[in-house]
Amino acid sequence: MRQGVFLMTEEMNPIPGQAGEELNELMQARRDKLAAIIDKGIEPFGRHYEPTHHAQQVTDQFADLEGKTVRVAGRIMAIRGHGKAGFANLRDMSGQIQLYLRQDILGDDAYDVVHQFDLGDIIGAEGEVFRTRTGEVSIKVASVSFLTKSLRPLPEKWHGLKDVEIRYRQRYLDLIVNPDVQRAFLVRSKMIQALRRALDERGFLEVETPMMHAIAGGAAAKPFITHHNALDMKLYLRIAPELYLKRLIVGGFEKIYELNRVFRNEGISIKHNPEFTLLELYQAYGDYQTVMKLTEEVIAAVAQEVLGTTQISYQGQAIDLTPPWRRITMTDAVKQFAGVDFAAIKTLAEARKAADDNGVHYEPGHGIGGILNAFFEAKAEEHLVQPTFITRYPTEISPLAKRCQDDPEFTDRFEGFIFSREIANGFSELNDPMDQKERFLAQVAQRESGDAEAHMMDEDFVTALEYGMPPTGGLGIGIDRLAMFLTDSYSIRDVILFPHMRHRDTNEG
RNA sequence: GACCCACUAGCUCAGUCGGUAGAGCACCUGACUUUUAAUCAGGGAGUCGAUGGUUCGAGUCCAUCGUGGGUCACCA
Numbered sequence: 001m002r003q004g005v006f007l008m009t010e011e012m013n014p015i016p017g018q019a020g021e022e023l024n025e026l027m028q029a030r031r032d033k034l035a036a037i038i039d040k041g042i043e044p045f046g047r048h049y050e051p052t053h054h055a056q057q058v059t060d061q062f063a064d065l066e067g068k069t070v071r072v073a074g075r076i077m078a079i080r081g082h083g084k085a086g087f088a089n090l091r092d093m094s095g096q097i098q099l100y101l102r103q104d105i106l107g108d109d110a111y112d113v114v115h116q117f118d119l120g121d122i123i124g125a126e127g128e129v130f131r132t133r134t135g136e137v138s139i140k141v142a143s144v145s146f147l148t149k150s151l152r153p154l155p156e157k158w159h160g161l162k163d164v165e166i167r168y169r170q171r172y173l174d175l176i177v178n179p180d181v182q183r184a185f186l187v188r189s190k191m192i193q194a195l196r197r198a199l200d201e202r203g204f205l206e207v208e209t210p211m212m213h214a215i216a217g218g219a220a221a222k223p224f225i226t227h228h229n230a231l232d233m234k235l236y237l238r239i240a241p242e243l244y245l246k247r248l249i250v251g252g253f254e255k256i257y258e259l260n261r262v263f264r265n266e267g268i269s270i271k272h273n274p275e276f277t278l279l280e281l282y283q284a285y286g287d288y289q290t291v292m293k294l295t296e297e298v299i300a301a302v303a304q305e306v307l308g309t310t311q312i313s314y315q316g317q318a319i320d321l322t323p324p325w326r327r328i329t330m331t332d333a334v335k336q337f338a339g340v341d342f343a344a345i346k347t348l349a350e351a352r353k354a355a356d357d358n359g360v361h362y363e364p365g366h367g368i369g370g371i372l373n374a375f376f377e378a379k380a381e382e383h384l385v386q387p388t389f390i391t392r393y394p395t396e397i398s399p400l401a402k403r404c405q406d407d408p409e410f411t412d413r414f415e416g417f418i419f420s421r422e423i424a425n426g427f428s429e430l431n432d433p434m435d436q437k438e439r440f441l442a443q444v445a446q447r448e449s450g451d452a453e454a455h456m457m458d459e460d461f462v463t464a465l466e467y468g469m470p471p472t473g474g475l476g477i478g479i480d481r482l483a484m485f486l487t488d489s490y491s492i493r494d495v496i497l498f499p500h501m502r503h504r505d506t507n508e509g
Numbered sequence: 510g511a512c513c514c515a516c517u518a519g520c521u522c523a524g525u526c527g528g529u530a531g532a533g534c535a536c537c538u539g540a541c542u543u544u545u546a547a548u549c550a551g552g553g554a555g556u557c558g559a560u561g562g563u564u565c566g567a568g569u570c571c572a573u574c575g576u577g578g579g580u581c582a583c584c585a
Binding site: 083138164166266 | 510516540542547548575576577578579583585
């Protein structure tokens with residue numbers, strides 16, 4: 001067999017230079033230093049250290065700290081030797097601080113250890129805070145503690161790491177050498193914190209519902225399929241938590257949210273990752289107006305808290321998140337941007353002719369509502385740069401939303417758009433079990449005619465509605481996309497720590 | 510899934526017309542006690558993504574494959 005040990009090793013270790021390969025010159029040099037450190041009786045992979053300050057604090061509080069002794073810990077990012085003295089830049093989570101290392105202060109033995117330092121090593125240092133001749137706040141190191149030896153060379157200090165494949169596959173390297181990357185994920189983290197706080201303040205309760213579903217419902221999407229061995233049953237990774245959250249509204253919870261991952265078995269692009277983070281919330285006794293208002297308020301509040309402003313810039317485009325956002329019905333948007341008035345279109349034949357005349361693509365299964373939506377996506381969406389709510393979605397494409405009081409062909413539903421991208425989706429929840437059952441049946445029919453994204457029948461959900469669900473407003477917000485706007489990230493991969501990549505395989509044809 | 514582009518030292522990149530592979534940083538040796546992309550002198554480092562083909566000769570031309578990126582389609 002050609003698939004010997006070597007191929008197995010490659011497959012299990014997608015990172016170049018792993019065990020089994022010969023060490024290159026740079027790695028050998030580090031192993032040699034490792035041995036030298038061990039020879040001196042020092043543990044190269046340490047156990048414990050208690051820093052008194054972060055790097056940034058030392059700089060910020062220089063006036064108070066000058067002449068005082070501090071302990072810091074972090075990764076060595078630069079070394080500048082000067083014979084019997086030297087400088088090193090130490091990086092921790094807060095930033096960098098310069099260390100000044102002198103043989104006459106450290107002593108010969110300790111200074112020998114300093115000579116074994118490599119870029120990337122993690123050390124602790126204790127010493128007096130001072131300012132150098134050139135004005136840089138530094139620490140005159142009296143003692144160093146070796147905490148972790150780094151056995152691989154870091155990417156270059158000046159140009160950083162640019163190879164996007166390595167950046168995503170080995171995100172830790174990206175985080176070490178590209179400070180902006182860490183900042184983006186910090187913003188994402190704060191944004192999620194701010195969101196939770198905004199919802200908690202408004203009396204919402206965070207809940208957790210199953211990620212593995214026997215029936216994949218709550219959205220139009222292809223699910224990932226898995227299998228439970230003991231129960232010998234097919235399970236789907238959830239495409240949305242919606243149907244479980246509404247069961248909780250039936251159960252008596254009044255304001256709930258879930259902020260977690262959903263999984264959709266679809267293409268990957270700068271706007272799509274197979275798993276992404278979705279916020280869904282439900283407010284009993286509210287409607288789509290309630291949650292539409294909540295959407296603009298919460299997004300503006302989060303931007304204000306995280307960035308200090310509701311005026312953001314995305315890819316060079318100024319965007320004003322300040323409420324209230326523009327509101328326009330889908331029919332009016334199509335009329336405005338495509339010049340086609342669907343209020344005057346009463347038959348499928350007329351809708352199809354309008355689409356044909358305007359070069360709008362539609363599927364054979366589309367009704368008037370589906371064609372209206374196709375018009376909207378083809379002609380109107382691109383114009384929705386500033387935050388805009390599109391309302392009155394066709395019932396045909398909204399199987400879980402309540403019909404409008406004045407027209408059963410439309411629903412009390414909205415989607416929020418920023419920079420032409422859908423960022424929020426909300427509606428008055430359908431709580432009529434008989435209507436819901438009919439909508440499911442229509443979805444099942446579509447599914448049987450080949451639409452893999454149409455809903456499955458969920459009898460238990462209908463049963464829950466039969467016990468009675470109060471009128472409810474529901475909302476979903478795409479967290480990754482919101483993070484993209486707040487961090488001015490071009491690709492969704494830049495706000496997901498470990499975006500999905502193809503599995504690295506062996507090189508056999 | 511279709512099309513376009515990329516893949517050269519640990520990293521960032523050059524490489525002309527097809528003629529034995531280059532730079533900066535990093536690394537190694539030496540000098541240097543306030544430098545900061547430290548400096549100075551010397552040195553080592555490559556399966557040019559993989560496989561096949563054309564050719565006297567391929568990093569360079571051709572084909573297939575792999576991985577990544579982009580655009581489109583689908584989707585939030």
